[in-house]
Amino acid sequence: MYELSNVTKNYQKGRRTIAALRGVSLVIGDGEWLAVQGRTGHGKSTLLQVLGTLDRPSTGTVSFAGRDLAQLREAHVTRLRAESIGFIFQAFNLVPTLSAAENVESALIPLGARPAQRRRRVTAALESVGLADRARHLPSELSGGQQQRVAIARALVKEPRVLLADEPTGNLDEDTRDEITALLEKLWRDLGLTLVLVTHDSAVARRAQRVAIMHKGRLSIRHDTRRAAQ
Amino acid sequence: MFFFTYLRRELRRRMRQAVVTALGLAVGIGLVITVTALSSGARTAQGKVLGALFGVGTDITVTTATAPAPGGMAQITPEPYVQHSDTLSSPTQGTMSASAVAAIARLRDVSAAAGGLLLTEIKTTIPADNAPPPTGFQPPVQVSVTGVDPGHGALGPLAAARLASGRAFTASQPDAHVAVADAAYAAAHGLRAGSAVTIAGARFTVTGIVRQAAGSNAPQLYIPLARAQALSGLDGKVNTVYVQAASAADVAAVTGEISRLLPSATVTNSASLANSVTGSLKTTAQLASSLGTWLAVLALLASVAVASLLTVAAVGRRVREFGTLKALGWRSGRITAQVMGETLAMGIAGAAAGVALGLGGAAAAAAVAPKLTATVQTSNTGQGGFGGGLSAGGGIFHGTVGGPVQAFANPNATHTVAVPFTAPVTVGAIVVAVTLAIAAALIAGAAGGWRISQLRPAQALARVA
Numbered sequence: 001m002y003e004l005s006n007v008t009k010n011y012q013k014g015r016r017t018i019a020a021l022r023g024v025s026l027v028i029g030d031g032e033w034l035a036v037q038g039r040t041g042h043g044k045s046t047l048l049q050v051l052g053t054l055d056r057p058s059t060g061t062v063s064f065a066g067r068d069l070a071q072l073r074e075a076h077v078t079r080l081r082a083e084s085i086g087f088i089f090q091a092f093n094l095v096p097t098l099s100a101a102e103n104v105e106s107a108l109i110p111l112g113a114r115p116a117q118r119r120r121r122v123t124a125a126l127e128s129v130g131l132a133d134r135a136r137h138l139p140s141e142l143s144g145g146q147q148q149r150v151a152i153a154r155a156l157v158k159e160p161r162v163l164l165a166d167e168p169t170g171n172l173d174e175d176t177r178d179e180i181t182a183l184l185e186k187l188w189r190d191l192g193l194t195l196v197l198v199t200h201d202s203a204v205a206r207r208a209q210r211v212a213i214m215h216k217g218r219l220s221i222r223h224d225t226r227r228a229a230q
Numbered sequence: 231m232f233f234f235t236y237l238r239r240e241l242r243r244r245m246r247q248a249v250v251t252a253l254g255l256a257v258g259i260g261l262v263i264t265v266t267a268l269s270s271g272a273r274t275a276q277g278k279v280l281g282a283l284f285g286v287g288t289d290i291t292v293t294t295a296t297a298p299a300p301g302g303m304a305q306i307t308p309e310p311y312v313q314h315s316d317t318l319s320s321p322t323q324g325t326m327s328a329s330a331v332a333a334i335a336r337l338r339d340v341s342a343a344a345g346g347l348l349l350t351e352i353k354t355t356i357p358a359d360n361a362p363p364p365t366g367f368q369p370p371v372q373v374s375v376t377g378v379d380p381g382h383g384a385l386g387p388l389a390a391a392r393l394a395s396g397r398a399f400t401a402s403q404p405d406a407h408v409a410v411a412d413a414a415y416a417a418a419h420g421l422r423a424g425s426a427v428t429i430a431g432a433r434f435t436v437t438g439i440v441r442q443a444a445g446s447n448a449p450q451l452y453i454p455l456a457r458a459q460a461l462s463g464l465d466g467k468v469n470t471v472y473v474q475a476a477s478a479a480d481v482a483a484v485t486g487e488i489s490r491l492l493p494s495a496t497v498t499n500s501a502s503l504a505n506s507v508t509g510s511l512k513t514t515a516q517l518a519s520s521l522g523t524w525l526a527v528l529a530l531l532a533s534v535a536v537a538s539l540l541t542v543a544a545v546g547r548r549v550r551e552f553g554t555l556k557a558l559g560w561r562s563g564r565i566t567a568q569v570m571g572e573t574l575a576m577g578i579a580g581a582a583a584g585v586a587l588g589l590g591g592a593a594a595a596a597a598v599a600p601k602l603t604a605t606v607q608t609s610n611t612g613q614g615g616f617g618g619g620l621s622a623g624g625g626i627f628h629g630t631v632g633g634p635v636q637a638f639a640n641p642n643a644t645h646t647v648a649v650p651f652t653a654p655v656t657v658g659a660i661v662v663a664v665t666l667a668i669a670a671a672l673i674a675g676a677a678g679g680w681r682i683s684q685l686r687p688a689q690a691l692a693r694v695a
Contacts, residue, residue, distance in 0.1 A: 046688075054557055055688035075561070082559020093554040097239035102232070109232055110559035118232075154558070 001162060001194045002028040002051060007060035008217075009046050020046040021057065022217035030161075033188055033195040035205035037222075038214030044198045045166055047214060051196055052085050052164045053077045065161070082110035086155030090167035092147040094139040100150045101126065101135040107154045125157035126150075129183060145176035149183070156187060163188070165197045169204055181207060237571045247544060248576050251537045255580025255670055256587055258526075258533030259663045263588020265526040266662075267653035268595055275651060288385055289481045290499045292334065292471040292488055294324035313356040318349050318375060318430040318462040325467040330492060334471055337487045339480035344382030345468030347458040348449070349375045351429055373415075375429055376449035377458025377468075380404055385472040388440065388452055396423030396438030405456040409434035413441040415450035429453060430461040530666060533580075537674035541573055545681040556687035565682050570675030577671020581664040588663060592653040599651045 009021040020043045028034055028051075038044045049055040050062060053069060062069045064084075069077065086107075094103045104122045113121070126132045129149040139147050148168060155163055165184065169177040181204050188195045197208060205211045211223040241248050328345050335343035354370035378386050380399035388398060394413050409429070411421045416439045421427060425436045434453060442448035459465050475484045481499050488497045545552070552565050 049688040052557065055686065078556075078559055078561055081557065087554075087557045089554070091550075093550060093557075095236075095551055095554070097243045098236065102235060105232060106236075106555065106560075107558045110561065110564070115231070 259584025260587025
């Protein structure tokens with residue numbers, strides 16, 4: 001699905017240049033679950049943003065489904081993101097004024113789906129995360145776990161090929177964490193998604209097929225159950 | 231529809247900011263409407279004053295200065311017997327040959343020209359020399375009489391008059407003993423169509439009663455020009471020429487042409503007459519057009535700036551929201567459209583409130599405004615029309631019973647007109663104000679849109695992470 005070759009990402013902070021990614025090379029297979037761990041500020045989120053086309057690398061190439069993202073114009077990248085990539089954020093990032101159903105529906109707006117079709121898909125997505133009865137609730141009327149489920153439904157409603165999750169359980173208690181992790185695992189299996197999950201939590205990371213460690217902008221694979229299975 | 235649902239919810243969430251933005255726009259728009267109404271009211275009032283003084287259809291009047299009489303006055307020498315005098319004269323305005331009318335009419339860009347004689351009839355009884363005033367002695371009576379050319383009814387003092395009863399002159403009455411009376415004069419003297427009236431000893435039949443605009447100080451009687459010339463001993467003379475230019479754009483050019491044709495004449499057009507108008511009306515018009523306009527422009531700019539700053543600040547507070555939408559695949563243009571929709575809604579609300587404020591402001595200004603006055607120095611400007619008749623009626627007769635009686639003109643007569651002030655709000659002004667409000671809202675939305683376009687989704691999400 002992804003092929004990263006010698007990717008770097010530098011930020012300017014005043015006169016200082018901060019290297020968030022240093023020569024990252026990585027191949028992520030179609031339908032793979034990759035967990036990324038590492039300490040804060042070592043480049044996990046930057047890697048996820050590059051994978052999610054939210055940011056472009058300073059150097060190196062990123063290929064998605066065989067297409068070099070650097071060669072795509074911004075409009076095409078936006079379209080690719082709208083169609084193929086779902087995001088889940090640690091802080092849920094739901095629009096506070098929109099109901100659960102409307103938040104899920106917001107992911108279908110860039111696709112230009114008809115209202116009836118949107119309603120049908122929103123209902124199915126909320127059912128898949130067990131929140132069909134909370135469709136009209138505002139985020140403020142939902143628990144943290146329920147809000148993250150809405151965010152998962154929003155990421156999945158467009159039937160993406162890739163799900164990128166940035167600390168999806170970071171704001172949740174242990175029980176809810178397990179619940180959300182189990183849900184993500186089920187969806188990953190059922191839908192055949194490629195899942196890249198950034199987490200501090202080793203318990204969550206252990207359930208992934210591969211675990212990568214980010215340290216000072218460099219990436220290394222620590223654990224690969226695929227190889228173990230072979 | 232998702233667009234409107236999102237828009238409605240966001241406006242409700244940011245109700246206070248939406249209200250402040252809409253109110254800011256409303257104040258600006260309200261001021262624009264109020265100032266426009268005040269300005270329009272002042273212009274209308276000025277137009278009324280000028281129209282009343284000048285006459286409808288007349289663009290230019292031509293007069294000449296009075297030829298100075300010895301001592302500037304007419305002498306009536308008392309005799310040992312009682313004298314009755316009934317004279318018709320032109321005490322305040324000089325005369326010119328009627329051929330000047332034809333010469334002016336031949337000028338390029340002149341549509342029509344008509345002559346007129348603005349006269350004063352003075353009826354008095356002079357007691358015998360050194361005799362005490364007889365019982366029932368009446369002070370001198372003045373009547374303003376104007377000779378009009380029945381062939382040019384659309385020009386001159388009668389053009390602005392409204393026929394109250396009877397009929398006006400016809401072209402077939404150039405020399406008839408017929409008169410038209412002003413309504414106020416007719417009411418005071420019990421005249422109506424068919425009544426008889428004596429002017430300078432000649433008997434006239436009143437054919438119609440006319441009503442002039444308030445404040446116009448209209449002549450009391452109108453008679454055919456030829457009759458006025460004959461009765462005043464001014465055969466072949468006129469003291470005012472009423473000129474209509476081919477178009478409004480030609481007025482200045484025609485004024486110049488007449489000045490060259492008749493160098494000693496005083497040529498007055500509405501612009502020069504307007505310049506001679508003084509008083510609170512002029513002050514109000516100047517205030518409305520200068521200070522008021524600047525105030526409205528400043529208020530509008532301030533409200534646009536406030537709306538823009540609030541919108542940009544709101545975008546700043548919604549960085550994570552917009553970053554998330556970008557991550558979901560929303561284009562910057564789509565998010566900008568959403569923000570512009572919100573500011574447009576605020577603009578429409580502001581426009582509605584602004585129109586209400588403007589209507590209220592205009593009504594309040596009209597209600598509390600004192601009655602405005604306009605003063606015209608009639609003799610100095612030398613305009614004809616009603617101004618000439620006015621100065622003749624400005625109190626020109628001083629008599630000392632038992633001594634020499636003098637009739638003289640006031641050389642600096644002024645005419646003050648009280649003008650009721652209105653502040654009309656036109657549909658055009660409302661359309662302009664609403665357009666301004668919407669434009670202001672779109673500018674504010676565009677400012678927010680610019681901020682959004684600068685936002686990279688990764689930065690937006692990183693800033694709040």
